[in-house]
Amino acid sequence: MQHLIRVWDGFVRGYHWLLLVLLIALWITGGDLTYIDLHKNLGLVVLALLVSRIMWGFVGSNTARFTQFVRSPAAAWRYLADELKGRAREPLGHNPAGAYMILLLLALVLAQAVSGLFTNDDLFFMGPLAGLVDYDTQRALTRFHRNNFDWILIAVIVHVVAIFIYMFKGKDLLTPMFTGNKKAPSHSTAKGPAQSKPKIVHGGVGVAIFVVNLGWVFWWLG
Ligand code: HEM
Ligand code: HEM
Numbered sequence: 036m037q038h039l040i041r042v043w044d045g046f047v048r049g050y051h052w053l054l055l056v057l058l059i060a061l062w063i064t065g066g067d068l069t070y071i072d073l074h075k076n077l078g079l080v081v082l083a084l085l086v087s088r089i090m091w092g093f094v095g096s097n098t099a100r101f102t103q104f105v106r107s108p109a110a111a112w113r114y115l116a117d118e119l120k121g122r123a124r125e126p127l128g129h130n131p132a133g134a135y136m137i138l139l140l141l142a143l144v145l146a147q148a149v150s151g152l153f154t155n156d157d158l159f160f161m162g163p164l165a166g167l168v169d170y171d172t173q174r175a176l177t178r179f180h181r182n183n184f185d186w187i188l189i190a191v192i193v194h195v196v197a198i199f200i201y202m203f204k205g206k207d208l209l210t211p212m213f214t215g216n217k218k219a220p221s222h223s224t225a226k227g228p229a230q231s232k233p234k235i236v237h238g239g240v241g242v243a244i245f246v247v248n249l250g251w252v253f254w255w256l257g
Contacts, residue, residue: 046239
């Protein structure tokens, strides 16, 4: 028999879909200098969101904690090999291979937001921290800011294709990112013992952390 287990708290779900919306808006506003102030402000929201997610990775729900879902590269390979043979045991939270994709996505988006702070478009916009570095570094970081976004797009495509491959194989990862709940066997099966319920921290705590982070980010860089 299967029953529903809470795997993603409200903060993880909210931050994930907000990040998607913000990245689309940043893509649109980044290409047109008339929207550059809006672009910068949206970028600062992303920065606060990512800092909050990283903090949540230490104090949030079990399934959000880095120490819980990031395993050794060897464990990730083993999982992938088992998955190809159709005998991988799915954890309730992120799987060991997906964990590295998540770290990559977070690192790429963080690098994008931080490099934005040092941009100089040579016309009328300078990022709030551009003054801390010399002109050549400003230009190099601006180039990085343009090129890195292509890597974000590639990583997101891989991420979404992976989710759909799972779906094709009958494993629905998408619905839980909306509802927070996953179907799991309530008793031991041939694939292993019943998994114990993750400890979920109320998403409101994550939202409070986000609001505080928004405050200092805009006070300092806004
Ligand atoms: C801007 C685009 C996106 C970015 C940057 C992104 C990033 C991420 C990150 C960082 C996580 C880990 C969540 C956590 O922090 O614990 C995640 C998980 C997830 N994302 Fe996305 N995502 C994007 C778009 C999408 C889209 C369009 C879909 C829908 C197909 C999607 C479906 C999922 C699902 C289902 C998970 C949970 C995976 C699991 O069960 O381990 N994402 N995403
Ligand atoms: C994660 C957050 C961010 C994303 C996803 C993002 C994305 C982008 C994209 C897609 C472009 C267009 C690149 C091109 O024309 O090929 C762009 C340009 C730009 N962004 Fe961002 N950005 C972010 C944060 C920021 C921040 C925080 C700032 C400033 C404080 C900033 C400043 C700029 C500037 C000045 C440009 C124009 C650069 C130029 O072409 O001269 N961005 N950004």
